[in-house]
């Protein structure tokens with residue numbers, strides 16, 4: 001799937017993933033009104049509104065971006081109808097030719113991670129049959145539990161030709177509380193043995209990045225690994241270091257737009273080949289019509305506003321890369 005993702009990035013000239021993070025306050029009234037008239041002000045009504053909202057956005061952007069990233073929390077808040085809207089969204093996006101990154105941020109003890117991996121990327125066995133559950137193409141993974149919490153995801157990705165983005169340095173303001181902690185480098189992961197004398201103080205995110213690089217080398221697509229990393233656009237200097245630590249891993253870069261990241265912050269996340277990073281924007285795209293810049297579209301034309309915001313983002317990134 002990493003090969004398909006790269007092909008689509010080249011075709012569209014857009015190293016962009018549109019985050020499908022629907023909140024009801026973003027859904028225009030003409031959509032909520034219709035959904036509530038049909039299903040009431042209920043969880044079912046909310047699920048329907050979210051699905052209709054997503055569908056219009058996808059119809060307006062599917063030909064100009066390679067991928068989408070539905071964030072499952074935004075759907076889970078509506079319980080089972082929300083999860084049904086998540087699944088409908090995943091299926092529709094795939095039908096439209098988009099690569100789907102399930103932003104699920106899972107990770108647990110081995111046996112539990114295996115169930116998450118099976119449910120989101122693989123097939124579950126029921127008697128003599130097997131079924132895909134959510135069937136995304138990629139999933140985001142939280143590595144805090146260590147390698148036995150990550151390996152079940154890697155195993156399913158290998159079998160299914162899918163991929164991961166593992167959290168290395170997140171975009172949020174408190175990400176440094178744990179991730180930037182200096183630790184002895186011999187606090188080795190995956191059995192690496194460094195003697196006490198050689199131990200250097202290193203930030204934890206670098207140690208995680210090094211392990212992601214090792215997993216990457218063992219699990220290659222044609223030119224990049226199908227094991228990717230997440231590094232926030234809000235920490236460009238750390239992105240520059242992590243780019244070097246993980247040369248063969250694709251980096252998913254959230255934090256553009258609503259969290260303050262700009263094109264110029266992104267250049268060091270890319271390799272010299274112009275590849276290696278894919279930048280996410282969620283609110284900045286899906287709620288573009290609520291921004292002053294795109295307000296002239298009006299709520300009725302929110303999908304067109306999203307398309308315009310994607311085209312502006314593509315230009316912002318291209319300009320930044322061309323001037324480096």
Ligand SMILES: O=C(O)c1cc(=O)[nH]c(=O)n1[C@@H]1O[C@H](COP(=O)(O)O)[C@@H](O)[C@H]1O
Nearest residue numbers: 071140170171230232254258259281282283
């Ligand atoms: O894994 C992620 O996608 C992620 C990691 C991270 O470090 N920061 C981060 O913002 N995200 C996700 O990226 C999206 C960012 O949304 P916007 O700030 O609206 O563009 C949300 O879905 C977050 O959950």
